[in-house]
Amino acid sequence: MEATKSAIKVAALCGSLRKASYNGGLVRSAMEICKESIPGMQIEYVEVSPLPMINTDLEEEGGKFPAVVEEFRRKISRADSFLFASPEYNYSIAPPLKNAIDWASRPPNVWADKAAAIVSAGGNFGGGRAQYHLRQTGVYVDLHFINKPELFVYAFQPPAKFDADGNLIDAEVKERLKQVLLSLQKFTLQLRGQCCRSRRPNDVLHCLGKRTGKTLDWTWSKSTKTKVC
Numbered sequence: 119m120e121a122t123k124s125a126i127k128v129a130a131l132c133g134s135l136r137k138a139s140y141n142g143g144l145v146r147s148a149m150e151i152c153k154e155s156i157p158g159m160q161i162e163y164v165e166v167s168p169l170p171m172i173n174t175d176l177e178e179e180g181g182k183f184p185a186v187v188e189e190f191r192r193k194i195s196r197a198d199s200f201l202f203a204s205p206e207y208n209y210s211i212a213p214p215l216k217n218a219i220d221w222a223s224r225p226p227n228v229w230a231d232k233a234a235a236i237v238s239a240g241g242n243f244g245g246g247r248a249q250y251h252l253r254q255t256g257v258y259v260d261l262h263f264i265n266k267p268e269l270f271v272y273a274f275q276p277p278a279k280f281d282a283d284g285n286l287i288d289a290e291v292k293e294r295l296k297q298v299l300l301s302l303q304k305f306t307l308q309l310r311g312q313c314c315r316s317r318r319p320n321d322v323l324h325c326l327g328k329r330t331g332k333t334l335d336w337t338w339s340k341s342t343k344t345k346v347c
């Protein structure tokens with residue numbers, strides 16, 4: 119039996135490829151906030167731009183993917199939960215993000231049973247319609263989104279929320295972003311505690327999380343008899 123107590127690993131993905139992207143600015147700010155004031159959680163930025171356009175002809179027999187896709191899928195697989203930031207493009211999420219979601223959804227779907235949050239910056243609904251579209255995609259890939267708080271940043275309304283490089287400069291938005299991250303942290307821990315799940319193919323691990331006062335201790339025991347839920 120092996121005991122593990124580690125920080126939650128969050129993979130952050132941004133749908134915009136623009137250098138001065140506001141959504142990229144939200145991700146950078148989330149990483150800073152997490153480092154400075156959210157113990158027990160780490161955010162890794164996972165790039166989606168190197169991925170080829172989804173094409174199942176690129177998959178080899180035996181479920182092998184192109185090297186860059188394999189590497190991306192490994193990062194998604196290692197993460198405990200996800201932070202998505204995407205602009206709204208024609209009422210949906212930006213294609214680079216959808217492409218990334220599609221690659222990681224190929225069998226075995228590496229998004230499954232994990233918590234997620236989405237934030238956005240954009241035009242008159244602050245990217246809201248893209249957020250709701252992503253939640254719909256999340257149903258099929260078994261992602262579990264936090265419901266609240268929601269964060270839609272009205273990027274083009276004064277006062278300026280971002281500088282010329284796309285860095286978030288608005289204190290109130292930063293505070294609201296922090297609340298999203300805290301909610302994601304709480305929900306990730308809840309999902310870990312309530313659900314026994316397979317961490318690796320062919321390797322069923324039984325979650326024995328137990329509450330001790332205000333902290334959570336996590337023990338994982340290997341068992342071939344335990345059913346995955």
Ligand SMILES: Cc1cc2nc3c(=O)[nH]c(=O)nc-3n(C[C@H](O)[C@H](O)[C@H](O)COP(=O)(O)O)c2cc1C
Pocket residue numbers: 134135136138139140141142204205206207208209210239240241242243244245273
């Ligand atoms: C192809 C395209 C479609 C867009 N469609 C919408 C839209 O449906 N609704 C909206 O509010 N903004 C729309 N926009 C504006 C972007 O959401 C906005 O410029 C946003 O700030 C871009 O995000 P970024 O700064 O992270 O790159 C669109 C922009 C592009 C390039």
